[in-house]
Amino acid sequence: MAALSLVAVVAGMLLQEAGVADAQTLRAGYYDQTCRAAESIVFDEVQKAWNADRSIPASLIRLHFHDCFVNGCDGSVLLEASDGQAEKNAMPNLSLRGYEVIDRAKARLEAACKETVSCADILAYAARDSVRVMTGGYVYAVPGGRLDGTVSRATMTGDLPPPTQRNVDQLAQYFTRKGLSLDDMVVLSGAHTLGVVHCGTFSYRLTNDADKGMDAAFRNDLRRQCNNNPNNVVALDAGSPYGFDISYYGSVLSNRTVIESDAALNPPKTVARVRQLQANPSLFTDSFAAAMVRMGNLRGCNPGKVRVNCRRIRT
Incomplete structure (x- = not known):
């Protein structure tokens, strides 16, 4: 190896x-x-x-x-x-x-x-x-x-998919090129109910004129947490950073998302599905499981083999 x-x-x-x-x-x-x-x-x-x-x-x-x-x-x-x-x-x-x-x-x-x-x-x-x-x-x-x-x-x-993409149609192309759907994109984005992100990834959104769609109080809270330090981290879902739940979709609907690719889910094309998921926890978990299986079926052209060490190819 x-x-x-x-x-x-x-x-x-x-x-x-x-x-x-x-x-x-x-x-x-x-x-x-x-x-x-x-x-x-x-x-x-x-x-x-x-x-x-x-x-x-x-x-x-x-x-x-x-x-x-x-x-x-x-x-x-x-x-x-x-x-x-x-x-x-x-x-x-x-x-x-x-x-x-x-x-x-x-x-x-x-x-x-x-x-x-x-x-x-x-x-x-x-x-x-x-x-x-x-x-x-x-x-x-x-x-x-x-x-x-x-x-x-x-x-x-x-x-x-880049976290800086705000246009829902352009963001969806990253998924449809893989054979996944717009709905898969909305559901898989729900993984952001967990995790954190470095302030340097989204600091451009924290100026007054950069993103008029963001909730003003939320922007001020992000400024406080980041404190002008790009290495600081904040939760992607402030409502429940360690809970796998529908809080994330509530953040989307209230314009309290940290990165632009999450804010991209609020336009008319996707907001109805966001509301559905936000209102029904079991619908979210079932939909997420199904979308994860579809994503897990993505294949490449590489014939492959079973590695003995995950960091090394077999020689």
Whole structure:
């Protein structure tokens, strides 16, 4: 095993350009016969991480999202490159966290079922289990059978939706290009009921004339929390930063969102769905689970394999 080399990168890109498709078949209970403890091991590691750090579920959900939106859900965001230019080194990914949770789960799974459970599947299960620990037990079936990609380049991250995008139509294109819908965008944005963001990401919104749509009292509160320090962090959902709930959608409706891509959900095209989700907690959790499964089915062209170490390709 070695850090991702430029030779491997080039070879992987050639496979992509040739349109080589993988033969993955995703299904629930994928490891029932080959590694029965797979999902329970991942859940145990997520729960232990959550017990130590209440912010980790948001990080694991985000890690899965950033993986899937770049060449499909293939665990490529976990890879390290010999030249320091893997996906995780790209600007949108520099604040990603949770890698060590995946590493710990992988180490246990290698001891229990050698070379069987892919890092991409571990990441998908960990995202699901992040919802499970935050809701006190809400669980949904996540199909398994993903293979681990062998290509990871910082230059490939242009498909990630930017937090500075306010136009709902342009924002939706990032999702529809992946085969996801406008509704998937609204529902998956609900993940921002968890997590924090650095003030430097949205400080441009805090001047009086920059964003007349933001609630004035909320803007003043953000100014106080940021205190002109771009490294300070604030909760994406001030209503319940550690609760997986509908508070986020209430923030959208009241113009109290921190980043512009969340404010983008308030126009007529999406606001009716936002109101639906804000009024019905079970509708939100069920819709979120279904959208996460659809996102988790995104594929790339990389044929892939099961890695032994999630940070290294197999040589």
